[in-house]
Amino acid sequence: MKERNETDPDRRTIERIRAGDTSEFRMIVEKYKDMSLSLISSYIIDEQEAEDVLQDAFIKTFNHIHQFRFDSLFSTWLYRIVVNTCLRNKERDRAGLFEELSEIEFTHSYEITGIDLLEQNERNAYISLAFKMMKSEEALLLRLFYLCELSIAEIHQVTAYSEANIKVILHRARKSMYEILVKLTGNDLKI
Template identity: 45%
Template sequence: MEDQDRQLIERIRAGDRGAFRQLVDRHKDVSLSLAFSILKDRDGAEEVLQEVFLRVFEKLGSFRFRSSFRTWLYRIVVNTSYNALKTRKKYLPLEDFCLHTPVGARPADGPQSLQEEEQKKYITEAMKRLKPDEALVLRLFYLCDMRIKEIKKITGFGTAKIKVDLHRGRTNLQHQLKMMLGDELKNLL
């Protein structure tokens, strides 16, 4: 993955604008998910993403590969999202969120895909009810498959806070799912 990012960055630096589109496509879904976990608003997260990729394009020439591109990018996403949140000073209603399906993704047919869609729907709804830091750390750890050390670089949080947010996030997510589903939880998961 990092080799592909490095090759794309080298092509971008050589003037290949199509390579930037490929780089954006590789990272936009997870970046959007991270921004949403902080902002709790899809439109706001999409606006942040536009700003993020504009910054990335402007600053890519100074990127030196001291960390992975993914770590550098997600740090920009997190910082830009928190800055946007500060300017708003409040969360938007939970009803403003619609489930995100990645561009080009097609739902599979049959009962298995319906069950997976239901699971996604409930988990997404439960994630919206978590504190922003907990949701962010859970997404980085599970969705992005990042280690605590990488999460620390991206968020600026200490190791202890990350571990506490992971623990509390899992506990709160489980609690939210139990409240939403009750006995259905056993059948769904």
């Protein structure tokens, strides 16, 4: 079978890892650790537990990297492992699993002033708190769609939810995020 995704940005790194240069895996970890931890934070509030799940997910990824077929982007395959590892952990320990505040990085092409930094930090705090207050599946799908920039089809590959269900959950999640932010800020947001 011909490999379908010839343009995966991680393809060369993965090929070097498969060829025996296991030190290249650190590039994968560095590239995806923050976003993966954010996804895990959709379900796990305890920072140490979230980091343990992250480590477990990367170990699984490393151990199974030879099974990746480039049928999708590597990032999609990795996020599937991260979500599955998180869900398995959640099943093992149902008590006390909520969302943890996650730091959302906003990048700007201009120099950030002190006022800009304060506004950014305040915005991040509200968004993080809103994620914490949302249903975990809604928070997860928002993170996958907006932060990981995955398409509906790629989210389907990660979560195994139907594409129609993903669209419904994303719609509810956007509405929920908006309502929570209005309550938190006391302002009607202009979108």
